Amino acid sequence: MSPLIVALDYANERDALILVDRLDPAACRVKVGKELFTACGPAIVGRLQERGFDVFLDLKFHDIPQTVAKACRTAASLGVWMLNVHASGGSSMLRAAREAVNAAAGGTQRTLLVAVTVLTSMNDATLREVGVNSSVEDQVERLATLAAECALDGIVCSALEAGRLRVAVPELLRVTPGIRPAQDAGDDQRRIMAPAAAVAAGADFLVVGRPITAAEDPARALSRILSELAGDPVDPRKSE
Numbered sequence: 001m002s003p004l005i006v007a008l009d010y011a012n013e014r015d016a017l018i019l020v021d022r023l024d025p026a027a028c029r030v031k032v033g034k035e036l037f038t039a040c041g042p043a044i045v046g047r048l049q050e051r052g053f054d055v056f057l058d059l060k061f062h063d064i065p066q067t068v069a070k071a072c073r074t075a076a077s078l079g080v081w082m083l084n085v086h087a088s089g090g091s092s093m094l095r096a097a098r099e100a101v102n103a104a105a106g107g108t109q110r111t112l113l114v115a116v117t118v119l120t121s122m123n124d125a126t127l128r129e130v131g132v133n134s135s136v137e138d139q140v141e142r143l144a145t146l147a148a149e150c151a152l153d154g155i156v157c158s159a160l161e162a163g164r165l166r167v168a169v170p171e172l173l174r175v176t177p178g179i180r181p182a183q184d185a186g187d188d189q190r191r192i193m194a195p196a197a198a199v200a201a202g203a204d205f206l207v208v209g210r211p212i213t214a215a216e217d218p219a220r221a222l223s224r225i226l227s228e229l230a231g232d233p234v235d236p237r238k239s240e
């Protein structure tokens, strides 16, 4: 199975399904984030599952433990493949989320629970703005260690930290957004890496949004990334 997760960052179901109907569920998973979920509600998860896609529900819960636990339980009951919370919510919140996802599974297929460490749109300067004086790398490792202590399944980090985390917390899956093929703009992302380099650095899953969704031909953009991952040479003249 491919490590790619396509971020369906759209404002309505129609646009999301137009893209999805051009993608192969054997070639990628899909991510429903705050924009699409706010527009469509849980029904969009069912529509994607009917089409054979594993869904990462990216609502990045961050609240008091009971609120996060209830939200996680409800999200897991949708049968999503993966869901996330913010590690900076602390150990009580993370443990409550863990217990809630376990309870929702009821012995059947379990939703993967991952924790966002430091957003890929942040760097040392933006961390300082919110009172964190550590470097991004140290803060990511601190939060990843906390997630491991609370028995989460993985963490969201940039691929730049994947190698360090593979050593520090090898038991955690590494989910990496901020993926940019060489010819693409970084947009609002600060910590970016190209797809093949990210996998080589230790990423288990690559979250890719605009390089696919904003491409003239999204299916071709996806297959170019898959070819790059397979080690095939990428012809720059075929760039989107």
Ligand SMILES: O=C(O)c1cc(=O)[nH]c(=O)n1[C@@H]1O[C@H](COP(=O)(O)O)[C@@H](O)[C@H]1O
Pocket (backbone or CB within 6 Å): 007, 009, 033, 058, 060, 084, 116, 118, 119, 120, 121, 156, 157, 177, 178, 179, 187, 189, 207, 208, 209, 210, 211
């Ligand atoms: O949890 C996430 O998915 C996430 C965490 C993070 O640190 N950075 C990050 O970009 N994301 C999400 O990953 C996607 C990246 O989209 P692009 O920048 O368009 O590839 C968006 O849907 C973000 O919400």
